[in-house]
Amino acid sequence: MLSRYALSLLALDLALGLAAWWAAFWLRFNFEIPDEFERLALDASGWCVLGLAAGLVVRRVDRQVWTYIGLPEFRQLAGGVFLGAVFTAVAVLMLRIPEFPRSVLLLQPLLAFLLMGTARASWRTWAERGAHGQGGTPVVVVGSLDEAAGALRALRGSQRWRAVGIVSPLAAERGRSLQQVRVLGTVDDLPQVCEAADARTALVASPPGSDERRQALLLASEAHISLLTLPRPDEWLKAESTGPRKIELEDLLGRAPVALDVAGLAELFSGQVVAVTGAGGSIGSELCRQIARFGVGKLVCIDVSEYGIYQLEQELRRSHPQMQGIYYTANVREYERLHAILCQHRPAVVFHAAAYKHVPLMEECNEIEALRTNVLGTLHAARAASACGAKRFVLISTDKAVNPTNVMGASKRLAELMLQALAAREPRTQFVSVRFGNVLGSSGSVVPLFTQQIERGGPVTVTHPEIVRYFMTIPEAAQLVLQAGLMGRSGQIFVLDMGEPVKIVELARMLIRLSGKTEQEVPITFTGLRPGEKLYEELLADDETTEPTPHAKLRIAKTGGALPDVDAVVRWISDAGALPQGTPLREWLRAQVPEYGPR
Template identity: 75%
Template sequence: MRSPRRAASAAADLALVLLALGIAFWLRFNLDVPDEYLPLLWQSVPWCVAAYAAAFLVTGVWRHVWMYTGLPELRQLGLSIALGAAATAAIVLALRLPYFPRSVLLMQPLVALVLLGGARAVWRTLVERRIGEGTGRRLVVVGSLQDASDALRALKGSQQWQPVGIVSPLPNEAGRAIQNVPVLGGLDSLADACAEAEAQVALVASPPGSPARREALLAATEAGITLLTMPRPDEWLKAEGTGPRKVELEDLLGRAPVQLDVAGLSDLMSGQTVLVTGAGGSIGSELCRQVARFGAARLVCVDVSEYAVYQLEQELRASHPQMEALYYTANVREPERLSAIARKHRPAVVFHAAAYKHVPLMERLNEVEALRTNVVGTLHAARAAGECGARRFVMISTDKAVNPTNVMGASKRLAELVVQATAARYPATHFVSVRFGNVLGSSGSVVPLFTTQIARGGPVTVTHPEIVRYFMTIPEAAQLVLQAGLMGSSGEIFVLDMGEPVRIVELARMLIRLSGHTEQEIPISYTGLRPGEKLYEELLADDETTVPTPHPKLRVAKAGSTLPDVAVIVRWIDAAGALPEDGVLREWLRAQVPEYQPRG
């Protein structure tokens, strides 16, 4: 009771408990308590106060703040009243007060629950009404009643926002209301609903990736309405994740959160040393964050970029100060350096994310660089993991390795085969590869390019109106990589469930609308397919089948490819020189990866 407010609320509670005792006597005697029973009432008062005070202290009821009272607090209040009533009854019966009406002992807690619960409800109503009378911006919530309910609870007590209506994608919810906020119509009437409610802001409460979000974006852009959404769970942990924010592309294309085997991943990494190559890249840095989250004792970060390593060091030092992290500038094409790092720290798990991945750059002038980094660099990382006794080695592959039409994809397919060949040499290490498509916002991806073009005023360049790609968010990709590393047999290739493919032109349109523009203001132009580029990507080769795994978003690819002679591959790439003949290199690559079909 050190706080005056807590002391006042405790006094109010005990006063209401006594009032409930008096009302119970009053009701027992038909609203007229005989004079001879009044002494019994006064004799029971101190015991009732003591019993309830003890119950409230034990259950922690007096730690509650009345303006935030909800169902959990009311359940705890009910428990404390039951304990107080039981203690009061036990004391009164033990004292054998003559002719004490026992029905009072049953009615008193019921009346107390009504009085104490009602007092809290009235107080919260008054506080919310006072806050609601502030200058908060009026907004309309977009989503079903279930989704809107979650958003309205999050906005309770906010002085910045005032929900005034709901637009639901479910037709049968029209005309209903929740928390006194009415459903004003369907998604097709978003503009009219906002005009009726005098709101210039719409808050999308529908799940990430749902059609309702995309329809809301279209309607909001046409009506000039600002579109917001609630922060993702990971953003609540950050200082800026405390209220509605602008809708981002991940919110429109994102999917349900990945369900991880938390216990298994904690057993694999907790207290262990983990090494990540390409740690400064988009996927590599997210892998480092996830590894830190699962309690690794030591994280060894390897990247060829000094600036990328510096940025990663600054972030992890701030977010995970308890973790020992070591930052190496090293190239996976240097086997001695990589092996020395692995032997020194003896990682239990190695994630190999270092690679060249930009298709057009690797298709012309840099073909041999793709082979040296993606194939030979992968071999060096796999051997270093096997030689140092790592339990797991996970290589990041790509959907472009399936029936590749470009050098980058063919080099990653050859890297998969090299990992499978290396697995036979180191049986104590579990080697797997993980294939997935494009990652939203990763370096070199289409999204940063479109964003830059929009900022310049356009046009946004798309290679072909029918080109499609699979997309997932960086956290989802990294989490599924972790999960795949925990599963399966050595040498297997995992394929991630990438969901439905997205037309790149639709992606461009969404980004234009998210920026607050229309296609008339920011035009889209078509430039034609680039060398080696497909209209669509595949996740499985023609001669492959998949088998399910215990995880719904992971499948295992089964292929009948003959494993290559790793030594012969290395000798040829070393002998190819600094600038090999283009035709010779592609012909050799076709011999190693028969499904590779170059396109001009």
């Protein structure tokens, strides 16, 4: 049933269609309808109204909301008017009305569409003026006309913001206008344009990672202009993301969205039991969020941190109340505990994200802890998964496992080798490793450290002016891990496309500017490389090659060399004692991982 509001708008449409009917006769007879044709028009007008009503209802034009009318609605209206004209013409021709002027059947729909379209456009114009008037905070849009178009549409639905100008990277666009908003200059002119327009905020419409975003950041921080951007596609799904938000570091680095095999992942997870170790960490918790989206039947979350698993439990119960989540505090170094948990729930897929990952901490005083957690913990989780019938086991590895120069990286490389050795023994489970670089905002990473240093007023400490790292966002990393887990065959090591490496000093400068400060206010100091740290991270070892996969951002590393004796590795680590000496431990580790070269 149509509401009273919809019925009134439909009645108005029919009235306009009837007016177009008489206007068509009026135009056909040069502005003076003969009496006999006036009678003819009156007799046939009922068929016009009925035909138009049928066309509008069939095309669901009666359900339009005029306040938000746009091109799709106008195309829908054109279809309804055309169908109405066809129905009217069929009725008139079947009735064989004598001397009926057939040109009216062509003129009427054109005039009807013109009148009805004008009514809608006028309604929206009036509604926008009434809702927004001259209110809202003035904002300057940064981007070309093509890029600014979407931003202006988003701002029109906001009562908080009002676009007062555009600065474009294309000088040729200066002076042109879009949706009655003029291009007032180039990106270089941003401070002057904002001052002239009395705007202290700029909305960056250029794509993530573009030069315009970085340039706008530099200019805005010096002129004390706040920078905003539009939410990413995944953020529009969140209730709190309803408009422009503050620009963030990942918006400046910029990466193309990950294309997922949604159907394949849904088939892998939907209704299944999935387990995640290290579920309370940055990567583990994001894996849980992504897996929950695919309708998992039961999600078993395991982490040694009580607070981490508690936070995850609260979040998932709030965001996915229909999902059955089981939350365990457990240490992956305790095989019996893992085996009991996994055999109770029998997951189809296990993601192993639990690890020690902080390079300096694992390099001195804690070497044995890196081996017990990263090597034995991986082996325990993999064996427990296989014993309990899991079809797939996915290890989260790191680029630091390639030609490692530190204990942490060497321990992760040894974990990869142990998993490959286990794959040869356990054909029932597909064992896959996934390597990627640094993740923006993950716990213990450089970004939170820099943020804290900036909040304290500096200095921001960078180890070396030339040090570079690969970066990706937490959601992107998790999504590619899921994709690799779907595609991988047992024993394979997947390498993620990390894009271009980023200089850490440039990262620090961007974070300082994002805080609204300059390098003069928050200085950067260089402290020297830490133990085990290298200037450049690699994703493939020197003796490795890769082969492509159907996914553009995933490649398979082809490795050679002998696999370790799993039982011998377990015995050595177990017998090493509570506080082994660092030198013999490193010598043993080099024997297991030949490419390991301590610094």
